[in-house]
Amino acid sequence: MHGTVDGFGYGAVTPLVAFLMACLGGALGLRCITRSLLVTHARRPAWLALGAAALGCGTWTMHFIAMMGFSIQQAPVHYDEPVTYASLGLAVVMVGVGVFIVGYRGATGAPLFTGGTVTGLGVASMHYLGMAGMRFHGSFAYSTPKVVASVAIAVAAATAALWAAGRGRGLLPSVGASVLMGVAVSGMHYMAMAALSVHLDGTAETTADAPDASTLVPMLLGPLVLLVLAGVVVLLEPMLVLRHPDRAPAPPALPAPGVPAAALAAHQHRHPDSRPVRQGARTPQNR
Template sequence: MGHIHHAVYGWLTPAVSYAVACIGSLLALRSTRWALLTRGRTKRNWLTFASFSLGLGIWSMHFIAMLGFTVSGVEIRYDVPLTALSLLVAVAVVGAGIFTIGYSRRPLGAVLVGGVFTGLGVAAMHYLGMAAMRLPGSLSYTPVTVGASVAIAVLAATAALWAALNIQGTLAVAGAAPVMGVAVCAMHYTGMAAVSVHLDPGEGSAASGMVALEFIFPLAVGLGTYVFASALAFAVAPSKTARRPPVLTGRAAPLRR
């Protein structure tokens, strides 16, 4: 059995991954609130922006944390298509939950259904990302701990959707985002606690895939571009006093017979 290090760089990767989770949560909360104040294409755009923000934030948190994951004596590589698929899964399932509360007429039911679906999807993203690991050996998981990580994912997703629907104001969102960041990180590290690595020297070294450090540059460029785009989006965001537009404005149009 290989000796596992979850944070080979000390507190650097946990701290950076937590910060990224908080930023993604903050963007998603504000975007969803603004979506609820608008209609039509503008509403869809804000919900889409919220979906990408939270999905990308959760996936980036997972991958940055994995930069600190090592197994003594072996090189870990990652299958690129599976890693990319885990990102798409994260955005898709989070988007399903956010669009559910964005358009549902029954907020409580939407939060519960969307929270379960999104939580299961986030857990699927995590374990799909783990399945992308390539090393000379195999991974096994403790079922009870895996179950706990899935439960945390569902609770975290439900809390995130509830917060997106109910929390208003910049200060309230700024206070909720770090709490959501803790929940996302708790799910990840609980899932990682379930992992055991069984090395098989007969398999030789892992030849396929990319090492984690090779993802840093595209990840940094992608996150930097997204933060810049977020700043532009915030510049055109609705004001604090914005309200849902009325169905009819001004003088009613005459009826045509």
């Protein structure tokens, strides 16, 4: 028996909010990746880990906000919490692998292709594992071509987003990368849902069942809190940088031949904003 699926129980509200959440997670995560490329080697893992967590949580939150509008008219739907949370962990880990590849190897060539592929596969794996955590009197079946298309969308858009994050430093590149990440997650989700068909067993109910939002809302609180914390870190980043500079201090200037070190120190003390004398520079003493 085939089940009737309704993926838009709340109209356009859940798709729009889900897309915005994917863009928000993408903006925070990709901003952290961009920042990681500008800091010292010792602090890079922290920024990349925060970026991976933001991207993974944003992806997972987008998926389950969209699923609030999902229902099977002939059967009630429930969620297996361990499997559902496992999909969150899978998203963070796989996206983290892709992010670290790009963060340490660069957003070009083979590292970009590998990192984008792993990130896209992480997004797709999260979706299908999350769907496997749904419980009802029946089973899902998928159209193989549409599943392949959903994975291809995720990989292509994730690769483009990582490339933009690695290249762009301004506002427009950051916004573009965030939108690309939102497209990657949302496009993959709805293409995968288009590949879905439901087969019910003989014990299925005949009455429609409302979306199980009451179960999903508590599970979304943790990832949402993490996204808020990531947003606070990104917003306060200029203050943190001013108080704790990431870059190593510049090496002390060496006196030029013929210039006594004491004279150079006295000159810099009287004129702290003046440029230091470079080694080998022409001075009145060595002209």
